[in-house]
Amino acid sequence: MQPAPASPIATFAARAVMLAVVWWMLTVGDPSAWGFGAVVIALVAALSVLLFPPSIHRLRPLGLLQFMAYFLGHSVIAGVDVARRLLTPSLPIKPGEITLSLRLPEGGPRWLLANTLSLMPGTLSVHLEENQLTVHCLDTSDAIEPGVRQAEFQVARAFGITLDPPEGVRA
Numbered sequence: 001m002q003p004a005p006a007s008p009i010a011t012f013a014a015r016a017v018m019l020a021v022v023w024w025m026l027t028v029g030d031p032s033a034w035g036f037g038a039v040v041i042a043l044v045a046a047l048s049v050l051l052f053p054p055s056i057h058r059l060r061p062l063g064l065l066q067f068m069a070y071f072l073g074h075s076v077i078a079g080v081d082v083a084r085r086l087l088t089p090s091l092p093i094k095p096g097e098i099t100l101s102l103r104l105p106e107g108g109p110r111w112l113l114a115n116t117l118s119l120m121p122g123t124l125s126v127h128l129e130e131n132q133l134t135v136h137c138l139d140t141s142d143a144i145e146p147g148v149r150q151a152e153f154q155v156a157r158a159f160g161i162t163l164d165p166p167e168g169v170r171a
Helices: 008-026 031-051 061-087 108-119 144-159
Strands: 096-101 123-129 132-137
Touching: 008 031, 061 108, 061 144, 096 144, 108 123, 108 132, 108 144, 123 144, 132 144
Parallel strands: none
Antiparallel strands: 096 132, 123 132
């Protein structure tokens, strides 16, 4: 039996608290920013509940920390690679798109994967429909799928979802 999704009100409250923490960090705790911030937080939290309704899939704290370490590390590596390609015109690029079938369940896990790939240099998620994700890549001659599978595994772990790890990745 699967757990029921959280109520929209509980989801709104949790997201509002997370947004308030981000707002506090961005404004360095400046009390004068809270009047405007409260309105923005409420609107964004409400919009997020409408666009991304509550799900049965919840992030796990330890999994989220592991995911954040993975994301930051790979963002730096990919950023250096993109900079190297820009500064060395002789390095080949072959932009294009690939479409992959995802193993993650619908909802938050798929959205996190698509957005993660968009935030990492060299890739951009362009279309997500059902379990099909189309990704624009800076260089399609690189092995893109193993990197996407590794990201998919990391997202699954953040949500406590069991997926077989891709080749070369230990669980």
